[in-house]
Amino acid sequence: xxxxxxxxxxxxxxxxxxxxxxxxxxxxxxxxxxxxxxxxxxxxxxxxxxxxxxxxxxxxxxxxxxxxxxxxxxxxxxxxxxxxxxxxxxxxxxxxxxxxxxxxxxxxxxxxxxxxxxxxxxxxxxxxxxxxxxxxxxxxxxxxxxxxxxxxxxxxxxxxxxxxxxxxxxxxxxxxxxxxxxxxxxxxxxxxxxxxxxxxxxx
Amino acid sequence: xxxxxxxxxxxxxxxxxxxxxxxxxxxxxxxxxxxxxxxxxxxxxxxxxxxxxxxxxxxxxxxxxxxxxxxxxxxxxxxxxxxxxxxxxxxxxxxxxxxxxxxxxxxxxxxxxxxxxxxxxxxxxxxxxxxxxxxxxxxxxxxxxxxxxxxxxxxxxxxxxxxxxxxxxxxxxxxxxxxxxxxxxxxxxxxxxxxxxxxxxxxxxxxxxxxxxxxxxxxxxxxxxxxxxxxxxxxxxxxxxxxxxxxxxxxxxxxxxxxxxxxxxxxxxxxxxxxxxxxxxxxxxxxxxxxxxxxxxxxxxxxxxxxxxxxxxxxxxxxxxxxxxxxxxxxxxxxxxxxxxxxxxxxxxxxxxxxxxxxxxxxxxxxxxxxxxxxxxxxxxxxxxxxxxxxxxxxxxxxxxxxxxxxxxxxxxxxxxxxxxxxxxxxxxxxxxxxxxxxxxxxxxxxxxxxxxxxxxxxxxxxxxxxxxxxxxxxxxxxxxxxxxxxxxxxxxxxxxxxxxxxxxxxxxxxxxxxxxxxxxxxxxxxxxxxxxxxxxxxxxxxxxxxxxxxxxxxxxxxxxxxxxxxxxxxxxxxxxxxxxxxxxxxxxxxxxxxxxxxxxxxxxxxxxxxxxxxxxxxx
Numbered sequence: 001x002x003x004x005x006x007x008x009x010x011x012x013x014x015x016x017x018x019x020x021x022x023x024x025x026x027x028x029x030x031x032x033x034x035x036x037x038x039x040x041x042x043x044x045x046x047x048x049x050x051x052x053x054x055x056x057x058x059x060x061x062x063x064x065x066x067x068x069x070x071x072x073x074x075x076x077x078x079x080x081x082x083x084x085x086x087x088x089x090x091x092x093x094x095x096x097x098x099x100x101x102x103x104x105x106x107x108x109x110x111x112x113x114x115x116x117x118x119x120x121x122x123x124x125x126x127x128x129x130x131x132x133x134x135x136x137x138x139x140x141x142x143x144x145x146x147x148x149x150x151x152x153x154x155x156x157x158x159x160x161x162x163x164x165x166x167x168x169x170x171x172x173x174x175x176x177x178x179x180x181x182x183x184x185x186x187x188x189x190x191x192x193x194x195x196x197x198x199x200x201x202x203x
Numbered sequence: 204x205x206x207x208x209x210x211x212x213x214x215x216x217x218x219x220x221x222x223x224x225x226x227x228x229x230x231x232x233x234x235x236x237x238x239x240x241x242x243x244x245x246x247x248x249x250x251x252x253x254x255x256x257x258x259x260x261x262x263x264x265x266x267x268x269x270x271x272x273x274x275x276x277x278x279x280x281x282x283x284x285x286x287x288x289x290x291x292x293x294x295x296x297x298x299x300x301x302x303x304x305x306x307x308x309x310x311x312x313x314x315x316x317x318x319x320x321x322x323x324x325x326x327x328x329x330x331x332x333x334x335x336x337x338x339x340x341x342x343x344x345x346x347x348x349x350x351x352x353x354x355x356x357x358x359x360x361x362x363x364x365x366x367x368x369x370x371x372x373x374x375x376x377x378x379x380x381x382x383x384x385x386x387x388x389x390x391x392x393x394x395x396x397x398x399x400x401x402x403x404x405x406x407x408x409x410x411x412x413x414x415x416x417x418x419x420x421x422x423x424x425x426x427x428x429x430x431x432x433x434x435x436x437x438x439x440x441x442x443x444x445x446x447x448x449x450x451x452x453x454x455x456x457x458x459x460x461x462x463x464x465x466x467x468x469x470x471x472x473x474x475x476x477x478x479x480x481x482x483x484x485x486x487x488x489x490x491x492x493x494x495x496x497x498x499x500x501x502x503x504x505x506x507x508x509x510x511x512x513x514x515x516x517x518x519x520x521x522x523x524x525x526x527x528x529x530x531x532x533x534x535x536x537x538x539x540x541x542x543x544x545x546x547x548x549x550x551x552x553x554x555x556x557x558x559x560x561x562x563x564x565x566x567x568x569x570x571x572x573x574x575x576x577x578x579x580x581x582x583x584x585x586x587x588x589x590x591x592x593x594x595x596x597x598x599x600x601x602x603x604x605x606x607x608x609x610x611x612x613x614x615x616x617x618x619x620x621x622x623x624x625x626x627x628x629x630x631x632x633x634x635x636x637x638x639x640x641x642x643x644x645x646x647x648x649x650x651x652x653x654x655x656x657x658x659x660x661x662x663x664x665x666x667x668x669x670x671x672x673x674x675x676x677x678x679x680x681x682x683x684x685x686x687x688x689x690x691x692x693x694x695x696x697x698x699x700x701x702x703x704x705x706x707x708x709x710x711x712x713x714x715x716x717x718x719x720x721x722x723x724x725x726x727x728x729x730x731x732x733x734x735x736x737x738x739x740x741x742x743x744x745x746x747x748x749x750x751x752x753x754x755x756x757x758x759x760x761x762x763x764x765x766x767x768x769x770x771x772x773x774x775x776x777x778x779x780x781x782x783x784x785x786x787x788x789x790x791x792x793x794x795x796x797x798x799x800x801x802x803x804x805x806x807x808x809x810x811x812x813x814x815x816x817x818x819x820x821x822x823x
Contacts, residue, residue: 012207013451015216020451027224027449027503030534038535046535057211085503087224191211 001072004098005065005079009054013089018053024087025065032081035070051104051200052111052171058178060197062093062112066104108171110156110201113178116164116194117186124160127185131158136184138176149174151184158185166198206289206297213279217451218246221272221294224449225501227263228295236268236374236381239293239303239339243318244311244727246274251456253510254309254345254366256447261367268374271295271303275318275725276325284325291325300326303339304377308358310347313704314697314727316354319343320719323357330716332359332404337387340394342373348401349432349479350656350764353704355403356712359391363399363769364432365465372397395426399433401767402426408709414754416708416761431805432479432769438465439484439811446501458506458539461495462486463523467512468792468800468810471569472580472783473611475655476512478771481802482810483793488519495527499536506537515544516793518814521552528556545583550594563646564595567606570614571621577786578613580779585625592629596636602644603629609674610652610666610698612783619674622649623681623688630687640687648691649678651698655705656764657771659779664753665702671695696734700726703741703752708763711751713744772801797822 009021016024026046029036038044047068054060069078075095082092100107117124137148154176157168167181176184178195210216221228229235240258242249249255255272262270271293276284284291290299300306306328308319320330329335333356343354344362351361362369373394380390395402405426409418419428450457466483467476486494495507507527514520520540527538538556543549545566553564568588570576576583592603607622626647633643651671654660666674675692682690704711718740725731741748756762758777765773775798782789792798793812799822803809810818 012210012220012222015210015220016451017217019453020217023453024451026505030503030505030536031500036535044535056216088222 001069002098003067006094007063007092008061010059011089014059017056031085037068037070058195062199107202109203112199114166114196225446229269236377237303238270238305239273241273241308243315247454249274250454290327306339306341308343309345317723321724352709353707353711355709361401365435367435369433416763449502458508459498459504460510463509463517464511472659478657484811485813508539514540545587545591547594554598563602563604564600565604571625572618575618578783601638601642604646607649608652619677646689650693653702662756664755699752714740770802770805775800792818
């Protein structure tokens with residue numbers, strides 16, 4: 001029985017890595033006594049996968065996970081049992097049955113990020129204007145050589161807010177990391193910048 | 204102190220969060236006795252240490268005290284602390300060392316001593332005990348406390364033995380001292396009355412030019428000149444670890460550790476742990492299972508480790524391991540044993556525990572010839588090893604790892620060559636049992652023997668750098684011809700420093716201080732270890748590092764660490780030394796006959812064995 005879990009990661013727990021997060025959940029499932037299904041074979045692993053790794057240092061209000069249980073449980077119970085054992089900083093927001101044939105990872109199409117910077121709104125608006133006019137390209141070095149990415153191809157929307165910007169970034173081959181978006185937008189990376197993933201949009 | 208700002212600037216910030224599952228952050232109240240437990244290495248190493256976890260629980264369970272963790276900061280964090288003028292802080296309340304009442308270091312290995320000085324400095328404390336005023340008091344315990352003298356200049360008091368119960372007595376004294384506003388000296392004098400506690404400033408110590416102990420004189424009345432160690436009686440009644448901390452990071456030993464017994468009386472003559480943790484005390488299987496269950500409930504770990512110095516010697520090991528597997532297998536939990544004996548029982552056990560056979564099976568014959576194994580009292584024969592590895596290859600293992608030492612007392616070139624010959628015999632069995640050529644691998648890991656205090660080889664120095672290199676050359680030449688073997692050898696320079704520090708006396712404190720000033724830290728890490736720096740530090744204080752590490756004593760000499768034997772009798776160690784020379788074995792007292800090591804009568808206890816076994820008559 002497959003479930004889709006939506007959860008948040010905040011506070012100081014933004015400083016743990018993706019692999020650390022996997023361990024947090026595997027152990028939480030066990031403490032919550034959830035009948036998690038395991039992979040077959042010599043080295044069985046619990047069947048769950050996170051839609052998209054969250055970078056160390058980033059918060060999130062909308063992480064997604066696919067979880068397979070050996071037997072069905074009411075979604076509300078899964079949520080409550082997990083929330084009673086998860087360390088402070090993680091919170092399951094919603095659990096519902098997952099019925100799509102495609103894996104969660106394969107369905108990720110866009111992410112919505114809030115990037116908080118300590119700059120006046122007018123300044124942010126001016127930068128947006130400049131960026132729209134300039135249509136910059138970002139050069140990325142990959143294993144297969146250099147690659148140029150069109151900023152406005154990768155960034156579907158950019159909205160100036162009171163404490164920073166909100167962007168919708170496409171996920172896929174010619175994708176940009178939020179840090180790259182911020183750096184292109186600001187010209188530099190301030191020390192007190194904050195990244196909050198608001199949502200993962202599935203196809 | 205705004206540590207939160209630093210977290211964004213360092214590698215692995217999870218090292219400094221302090222908010223892991225089951226971590227205890229108490230309100231910082233004036234009347235609590237506040238203890239900083241300092242582990243002089245990185246978080247990943249320190250958090251793997253069972254002792255820290257036990258004491259964390261023991262103290263934080265009380266309502267009159269708190270204990271917080273402090274680890275050696277990694278290089279990037281250290282740089283930030285120094286740049287911004289912040290002090291080294293505890294993980295839970297992010298308090299600098301200076302705000303604690305007690306700052307305690309655990310001495311797990313000699314190569315962490317320079318980190319202790321670095322941590323005191325980063326914490327904003329005076330390095331020399333004599334310069335400190337008021338609180339905190341700096342204490343130290345762990346195996347290194349059995350030769351406290353090289354750190355005597357920096358530590359206010361040492362604790363010998365197991366910490367659980369003596370720490371409670373220390374807390375009571377500190378509580379009273381705080382309420383009544385005692386002077387530092389008076390507090391230390393009160394602490395010096397507690398059995399197992401050594402306050403170096405109350406003793407005058409001198410040595411002759413050969414480094415023999417001439418004088419060990421208490422400067423206050425009623426202080427001991429010989430120290431017995433402490434043991435924890437409560438260990439057997441299940442006081443420990445209801446809720447161990449679960450780190451976010453992947454630490455060195457990332458699993459639920461369930462302690463099944465303490466001590467080991469096999470009596471290997473090179474092994475310090477086997478001497479200083481005596482006598483053997485076994486938990487009942489019921490207690491082990493109950494504790495494992497409690498720990499699993501609170502942590503959700505994917506692996507349970509049945510921990511002790513020699514878990515294969517625990518009589519109920521199979522029963523306990525099987526019960527745990529039955530209970531937790533469904534939830535994807537593994538059971539592991541940290542140390543395996545060389546017998547086919549061990550292979551059966553490993554087969555049952557490991558569903559995945561690709562892992563390497565590790566054994567420690569320690570020496571390559573029977574002559575040598577008799578000298579060190581490693582009660583294992585070549586036949587044992589042959590039978591064991593045969594069983595292992597039959598059971599499907601393809602890779603075997605063997606641990607050896609070179610530089611053992613009375614070692615000849617034949618003994619050195621015997622290491623490779625033995626490894627080749629193991630590889631031959633692999634071939635015979637049909638392991639494919641490409642898969643068959645025998646890893647031969649060879650360390651350099653470092654003589655330790657309170658062992659039968661405590662009188663001997665380490666062999667010379669030249670000699671280590673020459674013997675390593677013999678190994679290399681022989682192993683090169685055999686592609687089934689993979690030879691791993693230890694850096695001789697690390698071993699020489701370890702040897703120099705482990706049998707050091709109080710004068711070497713100045714050397715450690717100088718090494719610290721020259722920038723020594725993380726000496727146990729190859730990327731930081733700087734041998735030339737240490738040579739320089741020794742020279743500047745009038746010592747030659749290698750000569751110091753090599754110095755030998757005669758059996759009649761009074762050794763610098765003799766007052767700190769904790770109960771082991773010198774007569775027993777001398778007998779063991781003579782038996783080593785004669786190649787005579789000494790049996791384990793668990794077989795029924797007391798060996799007269801002296802620990803039980805000194806501490807007025809007996810080994811605690813399960814299943815109705817007992818030691819016949821304790822010799823005094």
